[in-house]
Structures are given as C-alpha cells and as structure tokens.
Amino acid sequence: xxxxxxxxxxxxxxxxxxxxxxxxLKRVSLTVDPAESxxxxxxxxxxxxxxxxxxxxxxxxxxxxxxxTGRELxxxxxxxxxxxxxxxxxxxxxxxxxxxxxxxxxxxxLPLEFAGKGDAFAEAxxxxxxxxxxxxxxxxxxxxxxxxxQRVAVARALVPRPQIVLxxxxxxxLDGPTGEHIIELLFDLQRxxxxxxxxxTHEMHLAGRxxxxxxxxxxxxxxxxxTA
Numbered sequence: 001x002x003x004x005x006x007x008x009x010x011x012x013x014x015x016x017x018x019x020x021x022x023x024x025l026k027r028v029s030l031t032v033d034p035a036e037s038x039x040x041x042x043x044x045x046x047x048x049x050x051x052x053x054x055x056x057x058x059x060x061x062x063x064x065x066x067x068x069t070g071r072e073l074x075x076x077x078x079x080x081x082x083x084x085x086x087x088x089x090x091x092x093x094x095x096x097x098x099x100x101x102x103x104x105x106x107x108x109x110l111p112l113e114f115a116g117k118g119d120a121f122a123e124a125x126x127x128x129x130x131x132x133x134x135x136x137x138x139x140x141x142x143x144x145x146x147x148x149x150q151r152v153a154v155a156r157a158l159v160p161r162p163q164i165v166l167x168x169x170x171x172x173x174l175d176g177p178t179g180e181h182i183i184e185l186l187f188d189l190q191r192x193x194x195x196x197x198x199x200x201t202h203e204m205h206l207a208g209r210x211x212x213x214x215x216x217x218x219x220x221x222x223x224x225x226x227t228a
Contacts, residue, residue: 004031005069005163005196006055012063013050013219024050026219027064034163037190037197039207042216048200051216052166055198056089057081069163086115090157090165090195092186094172096149098141098156104128104148105137108155115160127155131185147178151185158189164196171206183209 013025025047032038040048053059054066057073066073069088073081085091098107105124112120128134131151141149150170157165167186171179183206190197199210207213208227215223 002033003070004067005034006030006032006198007067008051008054008064009067010064011051011054011061011066013047013054013059014062024219025054025061028219028221029064030214030221032196032198034196035194036212037187037199037210039210039213040198040200040216041202041204041207041213042222044202046216047219048216049168052168052198052200055164056091056166057085086111087160088163090160090162092150092153092157092165092167092170094169096141096146096153096173098149098152100141103138103140104133104144104152107141107152108159111156111160124155124159127159128152130189131155145178146174147181150174150178150182154182154186154189158193158195161193162195164198165190166198168200169202170199171201171203 008028008030011025011028014021014023028051040051042048050059054061055068061074068084071084099110105121105128108128109120109124112123125134125137128137131154133148133151136144136148144152170186171182174182187209199206201207210227212224212226214221
C-alpha cells in the first residue's frame, strides 16, 4: 500500500482578528500520494491558500494532524519546519518573491546554498537552462519580464529536487499565453521528476490537467473527483 506524502486529518485553522476568532479551515481531511497531481479549487475565501500554507508548514493548524513526508508538523519548531521545507517542499507563489538584489542564477541557487551544497551554481545554471533562461542568468529580477520572473521562481522551487511542489495561483499575475507556458513547464518538470504537485487555481481548465480536483467551500472540502 502506497503511503501518502501529505496526510491531513481533521485539520482546523482559526485565526484571531479584531472582530474575534475566524474559522478558516474546518476539520479538513485529505491525502495526496507520491507523484500525484491535485488541484484545489473554490471561490475566494474558501480556504484554498490557507490549506496550502498549512501543508507547507507556513501556517500552523490549530487542530488536527498534518503529516508531510511521514513527519507530523505539529510541535516542530521553526528551524525544523524550515529544514523540512528546504529538503522536501518547493513552493511557487502567485507573486514571484525573487530577491531583487540577486541575479536569476543567484536566486535559483539560494535553496542549495542554504542547504550547504557545493555545486549550487552549477545545478542552478542547469535548471535555468531547462526553463529556457540560460541567457538571462546574470540579469536581475527588474530586468526580466513577468513570465521570466515566474520561470526563475519555478526553477528555484524545483532545484532542490523536492518530493512536493506547492503552487498557489502561479499564473495569476501573467497574461494567458505566458501563463500557459508556465503551466506546461510546471507539469513537465513535475512529471519528469515524479514530484507530487498540489496546485491552487481558479481556472478549471488548469485544474482539469491534474489527476484529481478537490473543491473547497467555506473552509471545508465540498467534493473530490478524479479527472481521468
């Protein structure tokens, strides 16, 4: 039996606001298998991004169990969570989150440098070439188009060869053709590297490219369906 790489059981997330506590996630249970692609869809405010942040350990669940690559995240300190993210999880955000004072090559090499890898720049350069940006390696983010910046962000997320790739509306700030190119790139790299992909999107044609679609509503999973 295949062990899930992500396992959420009765996960709740309540955040404090000026108006009082707000339930963002309400007893969500979900498993994702190795190399599976899963789309998370639903209206704004349904909890999609919060669910992704809980999977990444960037938001701490206030109830339930969150297991990633077999490890329970509850109770882990920030250093331990950062270590799990650095070695197992690649994250692609809607906003590119590149370091503006670093070149494309330096941005992609950053996770490997944090991990103490001696060949960080060689690996970063190879992945920049894979995403078609070898000729832009020495350019800073401000010198790149939005699509190029997102390709750098994808390369940075994938350069440590993570088991899991979490993507939050990765085409949200891009025009249609550029967004399609980014999605092709993301799915191609995910397939070739046999990574698990969890994609938050509001675009159903993108969701349909995943093996499974999970629809959220009001902080809960409303439905799940396989696309095949």
